[in-house]
Amino acid sequence: MMTPIRILLADDHAVLRAGLRLLLEDRPDMKVVGEAADGAAVVPLAEITHPDIILLDVSMPLLGGLDVLPLLRQKVPDARVLILTMHDDESYLRRALKAGAAGYVLKKAADVELLTAIQAVNRGDVYVHPSMTRALLDEVISSRPQDAPKDQWATLSEREQEVLQLVALGHTGREIAEKLSLSIKTVETYRARGLDKLGLRSRAALVQFALANGLMDSS
Numbered sequence: 001m002m003t004p005i006r007i008l009l010a011d012d013h014a015v016l017r018a019g020l021r022l023l024l025e026d027r028p029d030m031k032v033v034g035e036a037a038d039g040a041a042v043v044p045l046a047e048i049t050h051p052d053i054i055l056l057d058v059s060m061p062l063l064g065g066l067d068v069l070p071l072l073r074q075k076v077p078d079a080r081v082l083i084l085t086m087h088d089d090e091s092y093l094r095r096a097l098k099a100g101a102a103g104y105v106l107k108k109a110a111d112v113e114l115l116t117a118i119q120a121v122n123r124g125d126v127y128v129h130p131s132m133t134r135a136l137l138d139e140v141i142s143s144r145p146q147d148a149p150k151d152q153w154a155t156l157s158e159r160e161q162e163v164l165q166l167v168a169l170g171h172t173g174r175e176i177a178e179k180l181s182l183s184i185k186t187v188e189t190y191r192a193r194g195l196d197k198l199g200l201r202s203r204a205a206l207v208q209f210a211l212a213n214g215l216m217d218s219s
Contacts (some may be wrong), residue, residue, distance in 0.1 A: 004031040005122050008051035010042045010068075012060045013083070016107070020055065020114075027115065039063025045075045053118055056101075058085040058092060066092070069099040077188070078174045080121045082112070093128065097204040102170065103127035124170040126207075147157055153213065160194035167191055167203060168210040 009017050009032060017035050021203040025031045033049040036042045040062040040160055046054060054072060065083060072081055080102040085092065093104050102121045105114055106129050117127040153161065159180075166176045173191075179185045200206050209215075 002029055004029050005118060006031055006033045006050065006052045007118065008032075008034045008036065008042070008046055008049055008079075009055045010036040010039070010060065010065070011057040013036050013057075018175055023114070024118075025109065029090060030115075030118065035063075039065060039068045042068050043071050043075050046072060046079055050076070051079050052122055054079050054081045054083045055118075056081050058083060058087055058096075066095050066099055069101060073100040078172050078184075080172065081128070082117055082121050087131070094204075097126075098202045100203060105129050124172065124175060126170050126212070134217070153215070156194050157190075160190050160197070163187055163190040164194045164198075164206060167213055168206050168215065 004027075007030060009020055011017050011020075017037075019169060021035070024032050033051055034045045036045050038061040042054070042056065042063075054076075056065045056069070056072075060068075065085070072079065072138070072182050081100065082103040082105060083092075083096045083101045084105050084107060086107045088106055096104055103117050103126060105117045105127070113129075120127040156164070162180060163176055166179065171179070173184045173187050176182070176187045180187070182190075195201070195206065198206075198209060200209060
């Protein structure tokens, strides 16, 4: 029997959370393991419940979703964060991806599309609401990093290249550790060291670099 995807809901609207819970728990492959009504409660709850996916609203009391994202990446690095928001502003999309979000879905599409997004993010893909993919592509095209030319890739060790390519393809630290027979801590070391050598500071920048230099072909 398939292990259900463990999901944490983080939104300050109780009615929306109740609707999401009904939608998700109607699926045998999904399970809601907790609910947070404000940003400050998300991190400690995630540390207790160990979710696979965190559905995170942008606008919440005490601590906004984009502010709590870096804390989640630090405290629960294996949990993948899917932004669920009413904001269809490109600036929010860019900030979310740069902060480490694995996906961005608008609340107006919180039905079948949300289920598709959860499944995509859970298997390691990045999901962006279709109406906003143009903005993301424009960002990649216009912001190809100039300070990390392809010859810098050659300065990385073979293991650093393997780890960063898998990170760019959307794999979690746990998945990379299993694939390469390494510990999660060792994977994070290779990831940090490789990004530092390339002069990159986020996964979004790494994806841009990989796209610009033809490194996104999975092996």
